[in-house]
Amino acid sequence: MWPVPDVPAIDPGKRAEAAAALHDDHAIEEWASRFALLADPNRLRLLFCLHRAPGIAVSDLAAACGMSDTSVSHALRLLRSNGWVRFQRQGRAILYSLDDDTIHDMLHRLGATHSNEHS
Amino acid sequence: MWPVPDVPAIDPGKRAEAAAALHDDHAIEEWASRFALLADPNRLRLLFCLHRAPGIAVSDLAAACGMSDTSVSHALRLLRSNGWVRFQRQGRAILYSLDDDTIHDMLHRLGATHSNEHS
DNA sequence: TGCCCACCTTCACAACTGAACAAGTGTTCA
DNA sequence: TGAACACTTGTTCAGTTGTGAAGGTGGGCA
Numbered sequence: 001m002w003p004v005p006d007v008p009a010i011d012p013g014k015r016a017e018a019a020a021a022l023h024d025d026h027a028i029e030e031w032a033s034r035f036a037l038l039a040d041p042n043r044l045r046l047l048f049c050l051h052r053a054p055g056i057a058v059s060d061l062a063a064a065c066g067m068s069d070t071s072v073s074h075a076l077r078l079l080r081s082n083g084w085v086r087f088q089r090q091g092r093a094i095l096y097s098l099d100d101d102t103i104h105d106m107l108h109r110l111g112a113t114h115s116n117e118h119s
Numbered sequence: 120m121w122p123v124p125d126v127p128a129i130d131p132g133k134r135a136e137a138a139a140a141l142h143d144d145h146a147i148e149e150w151a152s153r154f155a156l157l158a159d160p161n162r163l164r165l166l167f168c169l170h171r172a173p174g175i176a177v178s179d180l181a182a183a184c185g186m187s188d189t190s191v192s193h194a195l196r197l198l199r200s201n202g203w204v205r206f207q208r209q210g211r212a213i214l215y216s217l218d219d220d221t222i223h224d225m226l227h228r229l230g231a232t233h234s235n236e237h238s
Numbered sequence: 239t240g241c242c243c244a245c246c247t248t249c250a251c252a253a254c255t256g257a258a259c260a261a262g263t264g265t266t267c268a
Numbered sequence: 269t270g271a272a273c274a275c276t277t278g279t280t281c282a283g284t285t286g287t288g289a290a291g292g293t294g295g296g297c298a
Binding site for chain 1: 136
């Protein structure tokens, strides 16, 4: 994976275990970039809305999240370019929906923990 | 939650559903900041290592992840200040472990999908 | 005591991000 | 046709982030 340096290890066993945890580096990079998209509160709000109210228009999304239309559009562009959402025109409105099973599941799990999270 | 504006909704029902999805804004912010910590590939690698090889020294962590000691130290500082890791001195070494159940579970789930992810 | 080693901190900097403003596209409807 | 509407795009800018160099701390060991 990496040219593991020959610097004497403090605990060779641990070092080997650790290295083994990184066997699929591609997957790690992918997850990191997924998390990057989830890391913005506004984007996360949008995703929750898309998750719970699929087929919603941009302006309604903006109103629900308390964001400007422009900000929402920018965010949706990002999500679109990552294939996380699908959309269809209906009259002048454009209706967006979540279109990624991985993210859908993740949001579902987070939503489930909403209730019992009162720290 | 927000002073939902009186701008005419395209679909009032959808707008209400969307707003309902955001009932626990505090939790959303919390998750966003968690995701922010997971969003860096190097940090994610470190976390996987800490997850699979608890009680590992900084230099071994650095070697396994192919990072400089300094970078690892910086990253650990962040994780420490968020209460994600615990550590203990052993001789000159300092051994780190993951110390957050939520993240532990999350990494466990991600690790499980490692194998069947060959996109 | 003095040296080495493992790790930490401070500082400076390039790269990236999110927010805001202005202008543009495509659709509907009078 | 043209005005209103829903949304998109381009651009700029302040603020944040990750990284590397240099120096500091403190435990172990001769």
